[in-house]
Amino acid sequence: MASDLPPLRIDLGERSYPIVFSGSFDLLADAARPCVAGRACAVVTNEAVGGLYGDAVCAALEAAGGRAQRFLLPDGEERKNLRTLECLLEGFARAGMSRTAVVVALGGGVVGDIAGFAAAAYMRGVDCIQVPTTLLAQVDSSVGGKTGVNLAAGKNLAGAFHQPRLVFINWNTLATLPPREARAGYAEVIKYGIIADAPLFEQLERETPGIIAALCATPARVPAALGAIIRRCCAIKADVVGRDEREGGLRAILNYGHTFAHAVEALTAYGEYVHGEAVAIGMHAAARLAAGLGLCDAALVARQARLLEAAGLPTAFPALEFDAVLAAFGRDKKSRGATLRFVLPRRIGAVEIIENTDMTALRAAIAPGGGSMHQRARR
Numbered sequence: 001m002a003s004d005l006p007p008l009r010i011d012l013g014e015r016s017y018p019i020v021f022s023g024s025f026d027l028l029a030d031a032a033r034p035c036v037a038g039r040a041c042a043v044v045t046n047e048a049v050g051g052l053y054g055d056a057v058c059a060a061l062e063a064a065g066g067r068a069q070r071f072l073l074p075d076g077e078e079r080k081n082l083r084t085l086e087c088l089l090e091g092f093a094r095a096g097m098s099r100t101a102v103v104v105a106l107g108g109g110v111v112g113d114i115a116g117f118a119a120a121a122y123m124r125g126v127d128c129i130q131v132p133t134t135l136l137a138q139v140d141s142s143v144g145g146k147t148g149v150n151l152a153a154g155k156n157l158a159g160a161f162h163q164p165r166l167v168f169i170n171w172n173t174l175a176t177l178p179p180r181e182a183r184a185g186y187a188e189v190i191k192y193g194i195i196a197d198a199p200l201f202e203q204l205e206r207e208t209p210g211i212i213a214a215l216c217a218t219p220a221r222v223p224a225a226l227g228a229i230i231r232r233c234c235a236i237k238a239d240v241v242g243r244d245e246r247e248g249g250l251r252a253i254l255n256y257g258h259t260f261a262h263a264v265e266a267l268t269a270y271g272e273y274v275h276g277e278a279v280a281i282g283m284h285a286a287a288r289l290a291a292g293l294g295l296c297d298a299a300l301v302a303r304q305a306r307l308l309e310a311a312g313l314p315t316a317f318p319a320l321e322f323d324a325v326l327a328a329f330g331r332d333k334k335s336r337g338a339t340l341r342f343v344l345p346r347r348i349g350a351v352e353i354i355e356n357t358d359m360t361a362l363r364a365a366i367a368p369g370g371g372s373m374h375q376r377a378r379r
């Protein structure tokens, strides 16, 4: 398959699929043809992203022999709920979409998660193509088949595993991303370096200032190196998901920093930090905990903090009650029963899952401060 960088394949038997990487939508028609020719395509997007890229994507789907129709979702995490899902499914039905329809998710993780879940549920499952347009969605949420919406009781509590047929990544869509979203997605990029790839981490140490400056400039530019970095992140996720599709064990390493991040997000009522910022704070706390437990040296904590800060991300843990943080860990759906589980770094490129840690070390790891505070302003 033509691609501006070699495509990747997610290996899941009959549910295997390609990830195509390109600097434009020119290759989308060829990539999508096998799954859209002669079929109705429900292009699910929002006003902002649809306004920027909807025409190009619909034109490619038509060129591939599909019949494209747009469905607009409201923007924002607070609308990632059952009500929005219901409206979308009713919309599919009103439009006469059949079992052979293909859902095309065009947008960030919110659109991808809702559209993916709608594809899993509509007529007990129709095909789905992910066309992610945020850095977070390109390196994380569009790959791996997790879909879902939030419930009042918590984030992503209703959902399904539904693998897409194709993920098409056009990294140049990142040129229109708000700078804060670009930096937040970058936290997940740094995460891949720590959990699995020391050379990637070293490359990020060298190139982050230039990449972030270009992404946050007006007008923004997407540096050539970023496409290959995104591909590398997807390759790591593909490898992990290929070995553990349903999070039996290994897939948990993708949650590095996330136990802390979810607690920070919940205890600040999802109003203060975007997800990637909370992940940056969470990775710093995890590294401090690992150092406190003697699992890694203090130099790792400092190196990771320098890289996060070079990307303009915060690292300081906010002032929260220790007991409230512990209670939030307990509510995190990824912790099992009363056991606390943390993904902790051993060295750059290698993490370990540790259960039930020492409370004194945990308290020290999330002591307020101990890092950089910038980027804390409300949106």
Ligand SMILES: NC(=O)c1ccc[n+]([C@@H]2O[C@H](COP(=O)([O-])OP(=O)(O)OC[C@H]3O[C@@H](n4cnc5c(N)ncnc54)[C@H](O)[C@@H]3O)[C@@H](O)[C@H]2O)c1
Binding pocket: 046, 048, 049, 052, 075, 076, 077, 080, 107, 108, 109, 110, 111, 113, 133, 134, 135, 136, 137, 140, 141, 142, 143, 144, 145, 146, 147, 148, 155, 156, 173, 174, 175, 176, 177, 178, 181, 275
């Ligand atoms: N399914 C998974 O495995 C998985 C993994 C990680 C995160 N997620 C989910 O992803 C969601 C977060 O996704 P996100 O960070 O992409 O946020 P998002 O989807 O809310 O997008 C952020 C903002 O950027 C806008 N936008 C998107 N692409 C743009 C572009 N190219 N140009 C200009 N504006 C653009 C969006 O309209 C939105 O306002 C969360 O709901 C999270 O739970 C899912």
Ligand SMILES: [Zn+2]
Binding pocket: 140, 188, 258, 275, 279
């Ligand atoms: Zn994340």
